[in-house]
Amino acid sequence: MDKKPCNSSQDPEVRKGPWTMEEDLILINYIANHGEGVWNSLAKASGLKRTGKSCRLRWLNYLRPDVRRGNITPEEQLLIIELHAKWGNRWSKIAKHLPGRTDNEIKNFWRTRIQKHIKQTENQQQQRGNISEINNHHQGSTSTSKVSTMAHPIVTYSSPSYQGSLEPFPTQFPIITDQSSCCTNDDNNNNYWSMEDIWSMNLLNGD
DNA sequence: AAGCCGCCCAACCGCACAGGG
DNA sequence: ACCCTGTGCGGTTGGGCGGCT
Structure with a gap:
């Protein structure tokens, strides 16, 4: 360099x-x-x-x-999505609305989980678009990808498919049911000492 | 069993802004 | 008014780890 x-x-x-x-x-x-x-x-x-x-x-x-520390709860996930739709990548601003969470953590969470999820969703939508286009037109030609692109313009991160659907990640992430369990971190911090320690x-x- | 690959997260880097001298 | 220093923020990177082939 x-x-x-x-x-x-x-x-x-x-x-x-x-x-x-x-x-x-x-x-x-x-x-x-x-x-x-x-x-x-x-x-x-x-x-x-x-x-x-x-x-x-x-x-x-x-x-x-x-x-x-520990997994982001479904409520926090929703809040992050809503605030990000509102403010974009203002991680510190978003973090202020999530007590105990840091901007770095939220940023990482967004990049690793939500962006990936959005991509997957877009791909699925595109594929469905392809299929529906094919079904609609009964053409089966090689131009389906173009058609699907037009039918589903690229959306930004503030994907409207999340907003209002109060179930962003129903199965993909482990859901914490007991907050106290988040502090044990048995597996996550094998190589580290816990903050309690x-x-x-x-x-x-x-x- | 070993190697490969992808994911996750802690930490670094560069830039912008604010405050003080 | 300008410069310097400290702080905050967002983007990026590198290493560890687990799953898959």
């Missing part, structure tokens, strides 16, 4: 990549004692070899005690 590795050469102290448990604890402890904000000086004062940006992101997206360790360490 054409990017200069100036940071790594001039400032080898700056760490990148996944956060370690130790770093998380340092950040949590520091914020518990001094509060959040002024991230650049926080990064320096805490002794973390991270940028302020990185500290902020880690805190907001993962370490904050009020961050809700971290916070209890934080308390054990003393602040």
Whole structure:
């Protein structure tokens, strides 16, 4: 790439990549004692070899005690769809209406699940369109794809097929019936410590 | 059993904006 | 009025993991 590795050469102290448990604890402890904000000086004062940006992101997206982790509930799915139809990719704005959810999480959710679902829906609609066109015209010629494209103009993400159908993903996603179960994360976080662990360790360490 | 492929998510990057000096 | 620094936001990437062939 054409990017200069100036940071790594001039400032080898700056760490990148996944956060370690130790770093998380340092950040949590520091914020518990001094509060959040002024991230650049926080990064320096805490002794973390991270940028302020990185500290902020880690805190907001993962370490904050009020961050809700686990599957997006059907209600949240609907809300995301509605708000996205209204505001587009204003993830932080959407996140403000979903307590405990981060813009990053919503963004990822949208990209991985909903966009995929929309594509599938569009494909299905196109295929149905093809079939109906074929049935309507009894032509069976090679021009069906063109016809179907005209019959189903490409819709944007605010696909009207979602709005009003209060059942966006009836079978595709596991539905959480018990909110308390979302905090166990047995399978999801095998390689990670849960936030409860971290916070209890934080308390054990003393602040 | 091994390799491949696709999905998911944490983290990084670049840009824009706001506030202070 | 201008510049600098910090912060916030949206887009993108890379690695881990599970399912499939």
